[in-house]
Every structure is written in structure tokens, then in C-alpha cells.
Amino acid sequence: MILDILYLLYFMFYFPVLVLRGRWHKGFAARFGFLPASLVQDLAAGKNIWVHAVSVGEVGAVEEVVRGLRSRYPDGRVVLSVTTKAGHAFARSKYPVGVTVIWAPLDLSRVVRRYVAVIRPLVYVAVETELWPHLFESLAQAAVPVVIINARISDKAYPRYRAARLWIRPMLRMVALVCAQSALDAERFIALGAGQDRVKVVGNVKFDVASPLPGFDMPASRRAFGVGSHDTVWVGASTHPGEEAVILDAFTALRARFPRLRLVLAPRHPQRAAGVCRVVKAQGHLPVLLTRLEGRTLGADDVLVIDAIGHLMQLYRVADVVFMGKSLGLPRRGGQNPIEPAACGKPVIVGPFMENFRDVIRLFRMAGAVVELGQARGLCGAVEDILTHPDKAAGLSARARVVVDQNRGAAQRTVDMIAGLAFRRWA
Numbered sequence: 469m470i471l472d473i474l475y476l477l478y479f480m481f482y483f484p485v486l487v488l489r490g491r492w493h494k495g496f497a498a499r500f501g502f503l504p505a506s507l508v509q510d511l512a513a514g515k516n517i518w519v520h521a522v523s524v525g526e527v528g529a530v531e532e533v534v535r536g537l538r539s540r541y542p543d544g545r546v547v548l549s550v551t552t553k554a555g556h557a558f559a560r561s562k563y564p565v566g567v568t569v570i571w572a573p574l575d576l577s578r579v580v581r582r583y584v585a586v587i588r589p590l591v592y593v594a595v596e597t598e599l600w601p602h603l604f605e606s607l608a609q610a611a612v613p614v615v616i617i618n619a620r621i622s623d624k625a626y627p628r629y630r631a632a633r634l635w636i637r638p639m640l641r642m643v644a645l646v647c648a649q650s651a652l653d654a655e656r657f658i659a660l661g662a663g664q665d666r667v668k669v670v671g672n673v674k675f676d677v678a679s680p681l682p683g684f685d686m687p688a689s690r691r692a693f694g695v696g697s698h699d700t701v702w703v704g705a706s707t708h709p710g711e712e713a714v715i716l717d718a719f720t721a722l723r724a725r726f727p728r729l730r731l732v733l734a735p736r737h738p739q740r741a742a743g744v745c746r747v748v749k750a751q752g753h754l755p756v757l758l759t760r761l762e763g764r765t766l767g768a769d770d771v772l773v774i775d776a777i778g779h780l781m782q783l784y785r786v787a788d789v790v791f792m793g794k795s796l797g798l799p800r801r802g803g804q805n806p807i808e809p810a811a812c813g814k815p816v817i818v819g820p821f822m823e824n825f826r827d828v829i830r831l832f833r834m835a836g837a838v839v840e841l842g843q844a845r846g847l848c849g850a851v852e853d854i855l856t857h858p859d860k861a862a863g864l865s866a867r868a869r870v871v872v873d874q875n876r877g878a879a880q881r882t883v884d885m886i887a888g889l890a891f892r893r894w895a
């Protein structure tokens with residue numbers, strides 16, 4: 469009851485922020501438990517595995533796990549709950565059939581009880597570190613096993629979790645299985661209260677990202693992004709505020725030597741596209757939104773700005789070099805996922821702040837499969853070095869692909885462990 473009151477008070481104060489930032493949406497009614505009758509009837513008609521992924525990154529990470537569960541239980545259904553608008557849209561586009569995408573409930577006791585009663589899941593699967601006391605309690609009361617997959621606790625977050633461990637420990641005691649990304653993550657979950665026999669080091673499911681498919685049409689994909697057949701493509705991927713200006717400075721300096729270089733900026737949050745366009749204009753270039761490209765080919769002064777979700781993997785496949793955002797510390801830091809461009813065989817550059825992918829970057833670093841900047845102003849030189857030395861770029865790409873291939877399999881191991889918990893309830 470106390471938590472319910474605190475949640476409601478927080479929401480009342482936060483509501484104007486949601487509206488002003490454009491984050492309020494019609495799905496919020498469902499998050500309060502007002503589920504459409506058609507959805508309730510649909511969920512009641514089958515056996516459900518509930519998977520929760522917060523936003524775009526988690527939805528993408530869990531793709532092979534979802535596919536594995538659907539293959540293992542063809543008569544069942546995966547119910548994928550998502551928190552953000554971008555994540556919801558991405559999930560709907562990624563799973564047009566076979567997966568029911570819903571809005572995640574707010575952690576109010578009455579709301580989560582309704583969700584659990586409606587979905588009646590055989591197992592509940594949370595991606596990474598999603599701990600919700602009322603939801604976990606409702607699942608425990610319904611005897612639904614709780615699994616945390618791709619589980620991780622970042623260096624930045626761990627001190628806060630330790631400070632709150634008296635509150636976190638009861639939740640972790642209700643978790644049937646923690647599938648940790650690394651031994652360090654496993655140690656941290658155990659230290660916070662998870663039962664040692666329930667924590668397994670499974671690996672990072674993000675390594676199971678799909679590689680380029682046979683028959684991939686490169687010319688058609690390049691045309692889709694306005695790239696000419698002789699152009700060189702630099703993708704600034706998942707960028708955050710402040711990083712676009714640094715990338716544009718480097719692009720301006722490089723154009724004299726590489727006149728066919730084309731820049732594509734894909735902000736981590738596509739709703740920032742208008743702001744990114746203003747930065748592009750201020751730097752003396754012409755921004756072109758992907759949704760308004762309309763079949764044109766990018767010119768020397770153009771910069772393509774991605775203002776829609778679901779295009780990154782295709783972009784990586786046409787890129788010649790990729791810079792991963794949120795890694796320059798301007799002001800956001802921690803890094804974004806470098807595995808996807810590596811799996812596509814592209815040379816990858818990252819900034820000095822990759823804490824959120826510490827184990828991934830360590831593997832790439834040990835293999836000599838990534839370019840790490842010591843500071844933001846080194847970006848221009850790093851891109852120039854890759855473009856000037858194709859043999860070096862090819863070596864980076866080949867070694868990165870090897871790292872990805874050697875670390876695949878976590879998704880299948882995760883599915884096997886989930887199946888071990890769900891099997892007894894499936895009959």
C-alpha cells in the first residue's frame with residue numbers, strides 16, 4: 469500500500485513531464501490495467517510465456533530468445549510487454565505475427581494482479597535488470613516462475629543497488645533463475661540476495677544477433693538510403709546529444725580528402741531527429757530526413773538523418789565504417805551495442821566510455837577487433853585511418869566477426885533453461 473501511494477504521487481508530479489516530452493500516449497490506459505476486451509479474450513485462449521523488454525535495445529536483444537521459445541512451444545504464445553513508445557513500435561514491426569505485443573503494467577498492486585490474472589503466464593521472463601516488487605509478489609502468489617535473462621548490473625548502478633539491497637533482496641528471493649551475462653554479473657546478483665544455486669552464467673544473448681542473410685540485395689539497400697554506387701558510407705549509430713556535433717566536425721574535415729564520403733546520423737531516439745537537423749544546418753550541411761528521402765541520391769553537402777526505428781541493421785550492412793554513440797561522454801556515457809555492426813563485418817569505432825558493454829569491449833579489445841578512442845577529438849583520425857587503409861579495415865572486420873561467432877549460443881542456452889521451468893506447467 470505504501471509503495472502504491474508513493475508510485476501514484478510520483479506519477480502525479482511526473483505527468484506534466486511526460487506530456488511536455490511527448491511521452492504520454494494512449495497506451496498509458498493499458499498500463500493502468502484498462503486492457504481492451506479483445507486482448508483479454510485473446511490472451512485467455514492460449515498458453516502464454518510473458519517476456520518483458522523495456523525498450524528498443526532489449527527488444528532487439530531478446531529476438532533470438534523469442535524465436536527459440538516460439539520454436540520450442542509452437543502451440544503456445546509469447547506475450548511481449550514493452551515500456552516505451554519506441555520499443556512498442558519496434559516490437560510491433562519486428563514481430564508482425566506470432567507474438568502479442570502489449571504495454572507493460574505500472575507496478576501498482578491492483579494493476580499487476582490484473583495483468584497476471586489475464587495473461588496467466590507459464591513463466592515470466594525479464595530482460596536484463598527489471599525488478600518490480602508488486603509484480604514479483606503477484607507472480608509468486610500465482611506460482612509463476614520468474615526468470616531474469618541477459619542479466620547484468622552495470623558498474624555505475626551497482627553501488628545504488630548495494631545501498632538498496634535490503635529492499636532488493638526480497639525480490640531476488642522470488643526469482644527462480646538468473647541467467648547472467650558474465651561471472652561478475654553473477655557475483656553481483658548473489659551479493660544482492662539471489663540464491664547462489666539459482667544464478668547461472670549463460671553469456672550475452674546480444675551475440676546471437678542475426679548476420680547478413682544470404683541473398684541480401686546491397687545495391688537496393690544502398691539506394692534505400694540515398695547512397696550512390698561509388699559512395700563511401702560512414703554511419704554514426706545510436707548517437708546522443710553532443711555527439712552529432714563532434715561527428716560533423718570530423719566529417720567536414722574529411723570531405724576534402726574523401727569527396728564521395730556520405731554521412732548517416734542515426735540518433736538513439738528518433739524523436740530527436742529535428743534537433744539533429746538543426747545541428748547539421750549549424751555545421752554548414754544540408755540535413756535530409758530518411759522519411760523524406762523519396763528516392764533521391766545524397767549529394768556532397770547532404771547528411772542523412774534517420775527519423776524512424778528499425779533501420780540500423782540494414783544501415784550497418786551498407787556502411788563502410790561505424791561509430792557507436794553514447795561513448796564520448798557528452799554528457800551521456802556507457803556506450804551502445806557494438807555487436808550488431810561487428811556481426812555485419814564492419815569496422816567499429818567507439819569512444820572511451822563503454823561501461824555498459826565492458827565485457828563485450830574487452831573481448832573485442834583482446835582480439836584487436838575495435839578502434840577505441842582516447843578522446844572525442846581522435847574521431848577524425850580514426851575514420852581517416854580506416855578509409856585510407858582498406859587492409860586494416862578488413863582485418864578489423866574479420867576479427868570482429870570471429871569474436872561474434874565465438875560467443876554465440878547464449879540465446880539457445882537461455883531458452884533451454886526457461887523450458888526447464890515451464891515444462892512442468894505446460895501439460
